[in-house]
Amino acid sequence: MQRIFIKGIKGGIGSTSVVANLACVLKKSDVDVVAIDLDAKSDLGLHFGLKWTATKGWSNESTFDDALLHFRKDSDGVLFLPHGDNEATLDEIIATINNCKKLDYKGSAWIIFDCPSHINISHYPLEENDIVIELVTCDAICHSLIYKRLQTLKSVESSWKHFFVVNRYNAASVLEFDLFSLWQSTLPFMAPFFINSDEVIKEATANRNVALNCAPYSVANDDFETLAGWLVSKAAN
Ligand SMILES: Nc1ncnc2c1ncn2[C@@H]1O[C@H](COP(=O)(O)OP(=O)(O)OP(=O)(O)O)[C@@H](O)[C@H]1O
Ligand SMILES: [Mg+2]
Numbered sequence: 001m002q003r004i005f006i007k008g009i010k011g012g013i014g015s016t017s018v019v020a021n022l023a024c025v026l027k028k029s030d031v032d033v034v035a036i037d038l039d040a041k042s043d044l045g046l047h048f049g050l051k052w053t054a055t056k057g058w059s060n061e062s063t064f065d066d067a068l069l070h071f072r073k074d075s076d077g078v079l080f081l082p083h084g085d086n087e088a089t090l091d092e093i094i095a096t097i098n099n100c101k102k103l104d105y106k107g108s109a110w111i112i113f114d115c116p117s118h119i120n121i122s123h124y125p126l127e128e129n130d131i132v133i134e135l136v137t138c139d140a141i142c143h144s145l146i147y148k149r150l151q152t153l154k155s156v157e158s159s160w161k162h163f164f165v166v167n168r169y170n171a172a173s174v175l176e177f178d179l180f181s182l183w184q185s186t187l188p189f190m191a192p193f194f195i196n197s198d199e200v201i202k203e204a205t206a207n208r209n210v211a212l213n214c215a216p217y218s219v220a221n222d223d224f225e226t227l228a229g230w231l232v233s234k235a236a237n
Helices: 016-029 044-048 065-070 090-102 141-157 174-186 199-206 219-237
Strands: 002-008 033-037 079-081 110-114 133-134 161-169 188-194
Touching: 016 033, 016 044, 016 079, 016 110, 016 219, 033 044, 044 079, 065 090, 079 090, 090 141, 110 161, 110 199, 133 141, 133 219, 141 174, 161 174, 161 219, 174 188, 188 219, 199 219
Parallel strands: 002 110, 002 133, 033 079, 033 110, 133 161, 161 188
Antiparallel strands: none
16 A cells, blocks of 8 residues: 655645545546545545535544544545544554554555644654655745755655645746746755646535546646656656
């Protein structure tokens, strides 16, 4: 089972939207795809058709066996586990990540974690084959946050595969073009593509769905296909 951890380098960059859209695109290849919400906002389910009134999830249970009862399947066949409305400690989040290893899936399965932006990724029980994606936007704040993150990555023994992926890219902005070009030519771990800013992502969420189902020929859906294909190649390496 390939584990993917997705988080924003700061809040609001789009990690939950990316997890949901990516999960549905990966599911098209008829592999098992599981999405786990590790964020106390518990909003991942909204992209999979879950009503906001369904508030319970793994954080409401004291054992993983009970948490299993909260797994749901969306219309594309993606299995997802909502966070729920109980505050979880870091230890409980770590236990949930570890317990997910007990899920009995084939090697070809994907498990994608929607990680809150405020928890440093190195606190998680990461392993050699894990892929961590930190989402960034092309602005000055992310520019400095990426450099700070590269410093911390140097100081920890990171054996996992760590990448930065640009989300909400505005092709009309000269500053964004310049920053993206600079990062591509000077920084390690930058994915060689970006996810465009596209209203389709917001509209799909308004329909409690993803771009694949609401606008399959959109720029956004093309971008998620690119991300999925690139991840397949990274998982194989
Ligand atoms: N590529 C994109 N183009 C346009 N809008 C986007 C894109 N990605 C995300 N959004 C929008 O940005 C907003 C924040 O997205 P989302 O909730 O996925 O971010 P997040 O990183 O999970 O936030 P948080 O840190 O609060 O968990 C939403 O309105 C979403 O529709
Ligand atoms: Mg989120």
